[in-house]
Amino acid sequence: MSNENEQNQNTTAPAPAAKKKKAATRKAAARPAAKKAAVKRKATARKKAVAAKSSRRSDAQSKRNAVKEASVVIVGAGFAGLGMAIRLRQAGVDDFVLLERADKVGGTWRDNTYPGAACDIPSHLYSYSFAPNPHWSRHFSGSAEILGYIEHLVKQYGLRDKIHFQQDVTDARFDETKGQWRVDTRQGDVWQGRAVVMAQGPLSNASFPDIEGLTDFKGKRIHSARWDHDYDFSGKRVAVIGTGASAVQIIPELAKTAGTLKVFQRTPAWVIPRPDYATPDWNKALFEKLPLTRKAMRQALYWTHETMALAVIWNSPLTRLAERLSLTHLRSQVKDDWMRRQLTPDFRIGCKRVLLSNDYYPALQRDNVDLITWPIARIAENGVRTCDGIEHQFDCIVFATGFDVPKSGTPFPIRGLNGRELGEEWSGGARAYKSVSVAGYPNLFFTFGPNSGPGHNSALVYMEAQLDYAVEGIRRILDHDLKILDVRESVQQRHNRHLQKRLARTNWNSGCKSWYLTEDGYNATMYPGFASQYRRQMSRFVDQHYRRVPQTGSA
Amino acid sequence: MANIDLDKMLAKVKSSQWALADIDWDAPGADLITEEQWPKLKAFMADLMWIEHVGARGFAAMAKKAPDDTLKQIYTYFHAEEQRHANAEMALMKRWGMLDGDELPEPNKNLKLVIQWLDKYSDDMPLEVLGSVIPMLEIALDGALCTFLLDTVDDPVCHQAFARINDDESRHLGVGFHVLEMQGRGDLYIKALKTVATVLDPRLILGIASYVPLLNRMRDNVVAMGLSEEKLYACMKKFERIGGRTAQGRRNPWYQIISRHGRMVVNRDNRAYHAPVDLMVRLTDYIPERLMPSRVPTWVKGISYRPTA
Known part of the structure; x- marks a missing residue:
């Protein structure tokens, strides 16, 4: 916490x-x-x-805190930061550092270790194409295996020396006279770089719900992203608040150990079957010996997910089909019609994240598990009070309530040209150009920036496109000795007008409340299109779209 | 018109939550129930509790039909609040020793039929139907019965509980009448057509067949308890008065139907109405147990007199 x-x-x-x-x-x-x-x-x-x-x-503080320099400063050593480092190195840029606030790499996969934690995208697609792994043990890998893959990347590409742990960035400001970013950390260190890559991750800060009396509870509180592995759940009275992507993975596991488990649901989500299986050894061997088969697998997965865009992103006949699939799943797994009613979503599929699970519905029907759909009135000393007047008492409350996704701010102050501050500019919703660059903040590159989220495909497919785009920009700064590489305001505005026009026609903007949207309903999170469209957009770095100021010239 | 700001109402609802644990159910005063009162009160409380529970299910159906998110949320809260009332009333029964162990009291046969109908068809009914019937049920049954209860029962815990319940109900009615008027806006012709189409729906006819005798049965029970039936009628007239105070409200065909029906219920001289309906009530009693719906929907089992779980 x-x-x-x-x-x-x-x-x-x-x-x-x-x-x-x-x-x-x-x-x-x-x-x-x-x-x-x-x-x-x-x-x-x-x-x-x-x-x-x-x-x-x-x-x-000590004298060791002198300003340290590198060509590129990467904030965060999760999937994004490490991918950036690898791509930079492969492009011949070796003068970079990674600043990591924790003492281990892995980002969200280091933090999310709750029982049952796994990825909802098949591993052969949820991994870097430039760092393939033929040994994935399952179709959908668990968090430990994914973390192992990330740690393996560090070893394979010799990145350990480039990572500086316990460096919690508190401030980044651009010095336009020198064309350099200055990055301060909580530990008192100062870093300077020609370019900065924001790879802090969108899902890195645990969020607690806005419920009265949250801190009044005297029992144990656990957030899904800060799991306490020392806490023994056996025989305990346990609550899970939330029924999102983490919750549907935690609930079946906790149901096995907890004495009683009560699940508090506000909005039921669309749940579809999870076609998971253990990859047989011959298959792994095949992937290793014949890399073409692994590539073919990745391609097949990629295009299957691309078709899903038609169901999830836009309202189409495939949307109805997906809804029917989910309802059939519900009908086949839940016998009681009232419970089915409680679990039936009343918004269009795709509007919120679609969940994959085979064991969530069965878990809810176990004798020791209750699904509670009454609104929560408050949290009291001994438990959760629901609006039907009952106080449900617990030994432990698990908050599977997700993350504070920065849709309208930045994780720390970022100051660009003329002292402008990005958090302030984004207070009404984040805006960028191709999700990577922001006008007025030169030489700064975002990963998972505004409107880069997929609803239907692997986030890492999008990420690769962003990394390669950032490499293009960084190469220009270093090779052409640029002081400033800044996207033009007009270009960024045109890009966003176009994006928002397209977003208005998507399922995300069809009326439900979700973490994709700001309080005012502005979508600063998702990319309204196929992954292929996004990749095509990112594959071209148009120089005319950027203002360039060489080091030697005047601004 | 009863134009209320639904956003403010939702905030008010959220900030006015109470729990069974807020009331000391073991406080002195339970012995103020007289021996003579006890058996009638037991039957009465059971009916009341079930009506609240049935009302709760009605709100659940309305939440699905709500035209906007705020109203949907309000109905979701009202659903829970009606359940809370049922829970509190069950807690009173427990206090007065009216529960058979921990068993839920049996609903009467008319209620059973209504429960069955709600379970099967309420989610398919248009908001207009439920939006008009629920305020009537609330005002006539809830309102009248609660007033009556407070007039006859001296137990301070009962008063304490109903002060909270009535507070909630006043908000339910406020929203109820607001929606009634909201639906009265727009083209009368389209509304009339829609109403006719809905009336022709056999599912609704079944609903009417359950609702109509329920009112008469409640009247009989109230009379048996010693309440003058005029008090019940006065409450039912309130529906006509408040619902019909604006042109929009009066233009809602469902308001017209429900209030006209209310007038028939109130007029004991209208034999053409009461003779067949009273017969229906009596006939319901003759429906053999094996023909009554045997499957109890799960939502019915959600009631609890225990403040903590």
């Missing part, structure tokens, strides 16, 4: 500074003659403050 608290402090920190800045800007605009002078004064003052701050810091 400490992690997300820290993170929250981070995200709220820039607000007062931003307000002051706004006020200063307004004043300057009122007196155009004094504008330049004011901006200059402000910039000087800021630089002085930063300098004073950093000198204070270096005085107070």
Whole structure:
């Protein structure tokens, strides 16, 4: 829990500074003659403050905290950060560092170790095509095996020395005179890089629901992404709050050990069968000896998932078919008609994440398991009070309530040209160009940035496209010695108008509430198209779309 | 018109939640129930509890039909709140020693038929039908019965519980009448056509056949308890008064049907109505147990007198 608290402090920190800045800007605009002078004064003052701050810091802390330099600073050592490192190295860029806030690599797969944790995308597709693994033990691998794959990447590509652990980034600012990013960490270290890659992951901060009395509960509280493996569930009275992607994996496992298990559901999701199986040894051997067969498998999976876009992203006859498949699954697994009613979604399939499970519905019908669909009134000292007036008492409450997905902010203050702050600009919803670049924030590359999420295909397919795009940008900065490579505002605006127009016609924007949308219903998360369309878009780095300032020239 | 801000209503509903644990069910005063009162009160409470429970199921069906998310959420809460009332009433029965062990009291046969109908068809009914019948049930049965109860029973715990229940019910009625009026807007002709089409639906005819005798049976039970039936009628007239205070409300064909029917129920001289309906009530009693719906839907088993689980 400490992690997300820290993170929250981070995200709220820039607000007062931003307000002051706004006020200063307004004043300057009122007196155009004094504008330049004011901006200059402000910039000087800021630089002085930063300098004073950093000198204070270096005085107070040890001398080892001198500014460290690298061509590329990568924030995060999960799938994205490590993939970036590999692609950079393969492109001949070796001067990079990875800053990781934890003491292990793996990101979301290091954090999500709850019982039953697994990926909903087949492993041969949920892995990097440039780092294939013929040995996946199952069609859908569990979190431990995926984490093993990530750790293997570190070894295989010799990345260990490039990773700096316990480096929790608190601030990133662009120095336009030098064309360099300065990255500060909570530990007091300062990093400088010609380019920064944001690979902190969208699902890295655990989120607790907004329920009254959350902290009043005296028993054990566990978040799915911060599992306590020392807690013994056997014979305990356990609650699971949430019925999303993590919950449907946790519930069947907990049902086996807990004394009683009560599942609190707000909105039922669409659940479809999970075609999982253990890969036989001959098959693994075949994949290893004949890489073409593994590639063919990946291609087959890729195109199967691409077709699913027609059901999940847009409303089509395939959407009805998918809904019918899910309802048949429900009917065949749940006998009681009231429970079936409780579990039947009332929104279009695809609007929220579609869940895959064969054992979720059977688990709910076990004698020791209850499905509770009454709204939760509050959490009390001994349990959960539902609106039907009953207090359900527990030894432990498991929160399978997902993550704070940054749709309208950044995990830490990011300051670009002229002191502009990205969190403030994104407060109404995040916007970027091709999900990677943001106008006004040069030499900065996002992975899993705005509107990069797939609803139907492997996130890593999208990720590869982003990594290669970022490599193109970074190569330009380094090879052409650019001080600034900044996407043009007009290009970014045009891109977003087009995106939002297309998003309006998707199932995500069809009326349900989901983590894809901001409170105001703005979709800053998903990409409205096939993975193939996304890849095609990313395969071209159009130089005219970017403003370039060479190191030696003037801005 | 009863124009209420549904968003504010939802916030109010969320902030007004209470639990069975908020009431001390073992507080002194249970002995204030007289021996003479006891058997009648037992039957009465069982009916009341079941009506709340049936109302709850009605709200569940309405939540599925709600035209917007706020109303849907409100109905979801109301569904739970009606269940809470049933739970609280069961807790009172427990307090007064009216439960056979932990057993749920048997619903009367008319209620059984209504339960069966709700379980089978309520989700298929248009919002207009339930949106009109539920306020009537709430106002006539809930409202009248609760007032009566407080007039005759001195147990302070009973008063404490019903103060909370009535507080919830006032919000249910506010929303009920708001929706009644909301549905009165728009083209009268289309509405009339839709109404006729719905009336012709055999599922609805079955529903009417369950609802109509239920009202008369409740009247008989109330009279048996010593309540003047005028009090019940006064409440039913309230439906006509409040629902019909605006043009929109009056334009809702379902308001017209339900309130006209209410007038017939209230008018004891209308033999053409009461003779066959009373006969239906009596006939229901003669339906052999083996012909009564044997399968009890799962939602019926959700009631509990225990504040904690």
